[in-house]
Amino acid sequence: MAKGRIEVSEALCKGCELCTTVCPKDLIVMATDHFTPKGYHPAMLQDPEAECTGCAICAVICPDAAITVYRWVPAAKAA
Amino acid sequence: MAKGRIEVSEALCKGCELCTTVCPKDLIVMATDHFTPKGYHPAMLQDPEAECTGCAICAVICPDAAITVYRWVPAAKAA
Amino acid sequence: MQTEIVISGFGGQGALFAGQLLAFAGMDSGKFVTWIPSYGPEMRGGTAHCTVTISDEEIGSPVVRHPKAAIVMNLPSLDKYEALVQPQGVLVVNASLVDRSPTRSNLNWVMVHGNEVAEELGDKRMANVVLLGALLGLEPVLTLDQLADALRNHIPARRRSLLDANLKALHEGAALAARDRVLA
């Protein structure tokens, strides 16, 4: 069951690949099929099994604050 | 018996009185009767009893290297 | 005869080195040359840009407002130099990072997917050489052979293993220019 997900801003991501090295579930890959406007292959979440926990570890290491992290939480708690 | 003596250079002495405070025999006084060319009362040896040992302690503290110290030593040793 | 070529892109795209190659090739072919860089507002990821002048006589100013040719490796460079290149001049555009073609009609231009071509040849950092090849295809100020010699002589030691790939990149660029060019 998907607990979380991330969004990578292609305006901010510089393709440094650091996020790919820290995700405990190994869910981040580089999008080698295209370049960002700055000429980098951006990172992207590849989570076919919906394993992302929204742990935000990737965000902790991202030097460019390119990663936004979401997590499903009980509605009550979120309120 | 005189073992030593000092000479105070009036060209160098600035009358700071430090030598007077360290002589173990208390043999140095300030010559209050005259001024050096720079306007100081110079230090002088007052050693009526010939007590000066030539220990050079006064010279060790003199900031102006104004004190020359002599001591009587066996001729053989001096040679 | 004097030809000025501007090469402009992001830092790290190899614009400066491409310009040096041109200048070395020019010098080795007995021409007068100058190479002059300028850096944009940013250190890295910012703009890097150089002007190469190749001339039959002594060169006065090493900078010009209106170059004969330009290689533009990103969109800001296209925006800037499309307007400045001399009429009937040459514009080589790195289509990998630029998604529009030149609009001026009095230019000879070509769109080349430098990054992709280079990546296929083994290293995307050779995009600059691909584009250089394309330039010579359109503006034969020097021959491909002269440039190939310059590559052989001046490729940095740590990239020497890529020499053959670079030579290929050069020719591939020229070939693409021949195929895709749009003449004024």
Added chain:
Amino acid sequence: MQTEIVISGFGGQGALFAGQLLAFAGMDSGKFVTWIPSYGPEMRGGTAHCTVTISDEEIGSPVVRHPKAAIVMNLPSLDKYEALVQPQGVLVVNASLVDRSPTRSNLNWVMVHGNEVAEELGDKRMANVVLLGALLGLEPVLTLDQLADALRNHIPARRRSLLDANLKALHEGAALAARDRVLA
């Protein structure tokens, strides 16, 4: 009318303060005044020197080559200022440190044993005031009373206990000048 007085000696002899006293006294008597110091090659034990100008009109230059009067507190100062004082001018010499008299014949001068006199009055640092008294004895640009007032108003707090001694020193200096002066 404008009178310039130079006071010169070793640092620590109080030349500068003596000059300030003069200037304060001049100011308090409604005159225009300037006081300007200059320091010799050495910080302490070196030369300290000031020029005081007392005038009925606004003062242009605060320095002069040929002062009307000089107090010289050591030999180098005598050597320098004897030659510079105006003809018919005044020279006060601190005999405690200077063992020769002025040789110029067109000067009014006096030798005063400033240090000894001051020491007798309680503190050899008052030699400057003794000499100031002597100056006024020879060159009455201000009265002794005016100077005494200045002393009262401007003696530093930590020396206030010596005020009376200073006043005595002033008068003693004037008296000695009256007694020992040599007129041109």
Added chain:
Amino acid sequence: MTETGMVESLIYAKPGSLMPIGTHYCPGCTHGIAHRLIAEVLDEMGVGEDTIGVAPVGCSVFAYNYFKIDFAEAAHGRAPAMATGLKRLNPGKLVFTYQGDGDLASIGAAEILHVAARGENITVVFINNAIYGMTGGQMAPTTLPGQRTTSSPTGRDVETTGFPMKMCEVLSQMDGSAYIVRRSLHDVANIRRAKKALQTAFAAQQQGLGFTMVELLSSCPTNWGMKADEALHWIESHMIPTFPLGDYKVHPSLGEARGGERS
């Protein structure tokens, strides 16, 4: 709890104290991480509007473009002096400098020493990447023995160029310093510790305890000639042995905070 009882909630987004624009830093450069941490701390403490930053000369020269707070850009090495002026005239505000190792330990050595001696109530974020990043990789005072740089091409020779300067060790000698610690940005756990240190430093400044500095071991993939992740490993394997992490000076009233930090 059913799926329908769940809502998607924002766990992490670029901090509000940062401008929503990209930086000029190289890919993988830890300057970006340091910026983020500072911004997060300012956000969490709610003090962004009461904080003034001072940018150095170095790769972070444009820091003022990235933070959404008042900022000054100092002359090379003089950020502590400029911060002193700013703090003395804004005693109620938080003032921090952000300085590289060339800036702080080389040209600015006198200013950093004295700001610490004075116990100036400011916070210094010290980015130690063992190199001059901005000018293209020359030797810094923090460059490791044997490390090749563009101005020590055969490796730093301690015979002629001396030894790496350990600024935490030096500055903790100053009676005016209240909180002097060294952290690293080479992995997630350390990044988290670094953030806590920044919190403590800013809190100490709020309490007026004196000079505070957080040194952050950082990477310069570009000038080290490494990929971003290799560079992080190099921090761990090469820099930490020379620059041991730890608390070099902690003001007694920060005992509490430290306790938290250790957990």
Added chain:
Amino acid sequence: MTETGMVESLIYAKPGSLMPIGTHYCPGCTHGIAHRLIAEVLDEMGVGEDTIGVAPVGCSVFAYNYFKIDFAEAAHGRAPAMATGLKRLNPGKLVFTYQGDGDLASIGAAEILHVAARGENITVVFINNAIYGMTGGQMAPTTLPGQRTTSSPTGRDVETTGFPMKMCEVLSQMDGSAYIVRRSLHDVANIRRAKKALQTAFAAQQQGLGFTMVELLSSCPTNWGMKADEALHWIESHMIPTFPLGDYKVHPSLGEARGGERS
């Protein structure tokens, strides 16, 4: 041994490495003692002709007039940099700087820190008199808390001006330093110890062990407003508690020398 068997022999005279002229120092100023000690050491080591001194800006600005050796006069605080240039181009010579506390610890803080970090083979004689002598008694970085100076007229306030800087403590943190000690000139025994330290420092330089510094607690009777002997007592009673005497860094190969020193 009879009286006739005795001859009068010279026990002490102004050292040959000093010029036979008077100095401009105030009466009782320990700058004079420090000069004498250096000259005695140069004489005893027989190295005066192979030594180059660097004078600072401070009361000792004219030191070059008093030593009978090659001398340079540096800009305020920059003696270590100038000495670096001199030493690098005269590697076989002994080079020393002579610096006051304002010169060394205030304006010259960066230069002294770096010359130590580099392990530059020079010797620094550091005259700490807790004041700016030459300019008339302003606060120095070494001025004691509460001490009145002409620029701290109500006494040094540690809240606004910070704490005395302890340069031995700081410089001994530098890996390049070989011999860093603090001595005092307040009495005969200490003066003798100071001389031994100078000997050790110069010897260490001869051996190329690295940076050497001898800090000498000194008096400034004029600006402290004391008589010469009172000033010496004040060193003992007030300065030593803040600036403890001792060996802060001693290169292992100096073990021998130290042993000698303790005796």
Added chain:
Amino acid sequence: MLEGNVAFAEAAVRAGCEAYFGYPITPQTEALEHMSRRMPELGRVFLQAESEVAAINMVYGAASAGARVMSSSSSPGVSLMMEGLSYIAGSEVPVVLVDVMRGGPGLGNIAPSQGDYNQIVKGGGHGDYRPIVLAPATVQELIDMTYEAFDLAEKYRCITIVLADGNLGQMMEPAELPPMRPVRRVEDRPAWALTGARGRAPNVISSIYIDPVEEEVFNHKLMAKQAEIEANEIRFRELQLEDAELAVIAFGTAGRIAQSAVKSAREAGVRVGLLRPISLFPYPYQRIRELANRVRGILVVEMNGGQMLDDVRLGVEGRVPIRFFGRMGGMVPMPDEVHDEIMALHASLPQLASAQEARR
């Protein structure tokens, strides 16, 4: 009676100066010492910096906070401020500096000099910038100009330097201090100041314009400001120039000394007057141009080797002969020397000498 150094420091206090950062150096240390007592007394900021480099950068920081701030120093110390001054100029924060010049180059000595004219007036730091420079000749002017310097600095958001010399700094004469102005309240700090971005967009103080296009725009802005300053702020004093055949041009202490010489030369029958430039930037070129059309010769007197001389030449453009008299390295010209120079200039202009004969 007030000593120059104390006088200008107190004038700054009364101008509402909120912070002083400096480093001791003869012959201006008394100013720092005065501030060390007065500023804390008034709850304002005094800090003895670790160096002049630090001092000017502390000033930079304090000025960035929108406060009235100053430093003072003397020649070698001012040389160390050059980078900082250039940054300050490049950031357009208002700063006041008093430079009490001494003999140079190098450590030189502590005697009065005007040897730093070029450094101060032409911009000794890097880049195209010009501070306003005011040159007082009396303790009263030193007071008045320091007082006004703060207003000028704020009006134009520029550096204003009061250029004095050791003579003026250390001399005493009677002078009046201006009234005490209140210190600006924090709420009244300028809108651009760094005070924490509470309820407003963040402010940035920076001297970077990394894009040359923008830097050039900024440089043009500075030039426009300089043109405005040149239009508004030219100051000079004149003495007996109305009927003068000769003009002496001198600033500061040299100008004051020349005043006595002009007087004595008049007494000797020479129609000579004095132009004493007060603002050295902006410089009274126009006034000199007018003079050059009227007088027959000009004597420039400086306590240096001839630095302002070039500015006089720029105004004169070869129209009349210029004679120069300079004392250097801490030497102060004596009024009688200047008198002699006036007479020599007079004698060198035959038509004048004979005219005087005729008049007699």
Added chain:
Amino acid sequence: MLEGNVAFAEAAVRAGCEAYFGYPITPQTEALEHMSRRMPELGRVFLQAESEVAAINMVYGAASAGARVMSSSSSPGVSLMMEGLSYIAGSEVPVVLVDVMRGGPGLGNIAPSQGDYNQIVKGGGHGDYRPIVLAPATVQELIDMTYEAFDLAEKYRCITIVLADGNLGQMMEPAELPPMRPVRRVEDRPAWALTGARGRAPNVISSIYIDPVEEEVFNHKLMAKQAEIEANEIRFRELQLEDAELAVIAFGTAGRIAQSAVKSAREAGVRVGLLRPISLFPYPYQRIRELANRVRGILVVEMNGGQMLDDVRLGVEGRVPIRFFGRMGGMVPMPDEVHDEIMALHASLPQLASAQEARR
């Protein structure tokens, strides 16, 4: 092909430079980097100083030891050297400095500029001193002038500054390096050098003349030396001035760019020539005076707001109109702009415009 920065560094090596002390700063860092490799290779001294302040004082020390020594830097870094340079001038030790100017004031940017003309040429440090200043326009000149700078510095025991800009520092073009000269042997160091007083009286290197009388004597010595330099060392290049009605005056990179504009303006029928001052101190005033008697108008082109302009004015003394064209803050004038300025000057002088009509 050689990059300017590398070229001058290598030229210094070949001139027998024994020691280099510097601090990285764009756009001259490549020189420091080159030295970091070359000097140790040759057993000479390279040291990256902790700052420009330290660098110039290390240079001061090394020069005091009688060795050939240099530093290089760029605008903000050079500002930090002002105190040290003044000391060096005051001690008469020979020193070479290369200044690769960039856009300012303040941190500004890293683009080429000539904004520090006044600072460098008029003496940005305190006191009356002047370094010899040489302004190259090509990489070859940069090499040749750096090579010669050491000789000049030693001949006059003065500072010699090679004043370049970012353009020249970072451009590449073919150029020849001079032959390698041996490093001076220690035994051959000058008699005044500090090398340990073995068998001779001690030497002292100091900038102090605490007695103003002596300082003035020393200042006169410096002035005499400057006069000698002005008599011997004036250098400039001319292009097509023989028959010129208009003269362009520009130095360094601006001069090189102007060369292209002069060519194109000639092609457009305007009789224009170029004077490119090489020595900025000593300045070719005399040559400009001659020109001003011959041409009808002058265009000054600089990469600043008009600094050398004043020196041109001092030479011209109002004889012909002067037009100024400056780009600032890192902007480089383009040849076509300079061409347009020449044409505009031409058009503004009616007699010339009509004469050209007639010629056609």
